[in-house]
Amino acid sequence: MKQTFTDISVNGEAIPPELIATEAQNHPAPKGKPGMAWMAAARALVVRTLILQDARRRNLAAAPMELAPGLWETEEEAIIRQLLDEAVEVETPTPEAVRAAYQSNPELYRAPALYEAAHILFAARPDDVVARKVAKDQAEAVLAKIKAEPKVFDALARDHSACSSRANGGRLGQISAGDTVAEFEAALDRLAEGEIAAEPVESRYGFHIIRLDAKAEGEILPFEAVETALRSALEKTGWFRASRAFVDALAEQAEVTGITLKAA
Template sequence: MSKPLFPEITVNGTPLSTADIAAEAQNHPAPAGKPGLAWRRAARALTIRRVLLDEAARLNLNPVAEEVAQGKLETPEEAQIRELLAQNVQPAPVTEAALLRAYKDSPDAYRAPSLFQPAHILFAAAPGDREAREAAKARGAAVLETLRAAPGRFAALAREESACSSRDAGGQLGQLSSGDTVPEFEAAMKVAPLGEVHAELVETRYGFHILRMDARGEGEVLPFDVVRPRLAEACEKAMWASAASAYLDGLMDRAEIAGFDPRAVA
C-alpha cells in the first residue's frame, strides 16, 4: 500500500478531510516550486477554524447571523466565530501618546503624494514571453547607448521607438502622482537623477523603459491632526490583531492537534 502524500490531521479528535484542505488551498497561492506550501497554509487555516468552532461550541454560542453584504447573511459557523472573538478579544486601548509616538516614528508614512514629471521610451514585452523580453531589453540597451552619446535625441527616438502612446509627445508622460504608475516604475522615478537620462533600463511588467526625470517634488509630511483618524484606525486594527493572536495562541496551546504543526507554517 502506498503511503499517503499528506498525513491525516485531527483537531480535538475531528479529522480534517483532504477534500476540504484541497478546496481551501485555492485561497492560498504559493511560490512556484513549492506546491506543498499552499496545502500547509490551507491546513493551518482549517485547523484554526476548527479550534475556534470547538471553543464556540464549548461556550454554547449560537448568535443570530448578521448581514455581511446586501442580501447575504453569515453562515452559522461564521457567526459563531465572530461572536467568540467579540466576547474574548479585548485589545488594549489606543492612547493619544501612542498615536503621537507612531506619527513621530514614521513621518514618511504620512506624506502628501509625491509629484513626478517623467519622460520614457517603452520597449514592450509581455511578462511571460521570455524571448520578447530579451529582444526588448536588447533593443532598449542599444537605444540607451545612443542617448548616452546624444541625449538631445530623446524626443525623436521616443517617436521612433516607443510602444507607448506618449511617443506622440516625445515620451513625456505629464505630471504623475504617487500610485499613478506600477510600483517598479515609481521606484525608479524616486531615484533617477533630474534632467538626465537614467543610466539603467527600468524593467516593469510592461517591458523595459528608458527613463528621464524632468521634475520631481516630494510630498510634505501631513500635520498630525490631519492623519490622526487614519492613524487611529490603523493602530486600533493592529492592537486588535495582536490581542486576537494572543487569544488564539492560548486556544491552540490547549487544543489536541495530531498529524500537523500549524505553527511551523510561514
C-alpha cells in the first residue's frame, strides 16, 4: 500500500516511514483502514521525538531502572521517564478534593454484587465453528426441556454440563462480579431471582443455560474504605493532564511538518 504522508519531521528531525510502519503494529485500527494505525503511530513518534529533543536540551543522561529482576528500561525509556519526572508538576489532591470526588457520585464506590447461580455448560472452543453450532443446538434443546419443566434443571445439569459444577446440579455457589466472564455476568444482571435466561448465553467457553437463584446488591463503601485508592486515582488523572499539557506546550513551540497532533 502506498503511503502518502512520508515527509514528517520535528524541528528538522525526520521520522523515517519505516519507523512509522513498525510502530503502526502497536496501534490497532478498524479492518480495512490501516491508514488510521499509520497516523496514530506517526503522532506517537512525533510526541516521543518532542520529548527526546527536550531531554537533549536539558542535557539529561539516561539512568535506566530495573523494572523486574533482569528486566531494565531502555535508555530511551529512561530518558522519557526522567524528563517527565523533572518537567511535569502535579499538585497533590487535598483531603477536601478527595472527599468531594467521593461525594460527587458515591455509587461509583459500591461493593460488587453477590450472586447465587447455576448453569449448564455446553463446551466448544472459540475457533471451532462446527463444535459451537452443535453446542448451541444442544443447549437450545435442553433449555426447551427446562422451560417446560424447570424442576429438571439439576438432573439435566448432571447429565449434560461440561462444568465440574454438574455434580451439584449446576450450582456455582456464591460468586461476585469478576468471578465469571463478562457475558455470563451480564446475563446474571439481566435476570430476576429464580429466573432462567430465555436463550443460551454464549461465551468463549461455549454456551450456558443460566439460572439466577439469588442476588445481593453490594453496599456503597464508606469514604474511609476508598480514600487511599481514590487519592491515587486523582493523582494519576492529575499527572496525565499535566503531562498532556507539557507535551502540548512542546508541540506549540516546535516546527512539526507532515502531520497534525490534534488527534494525539
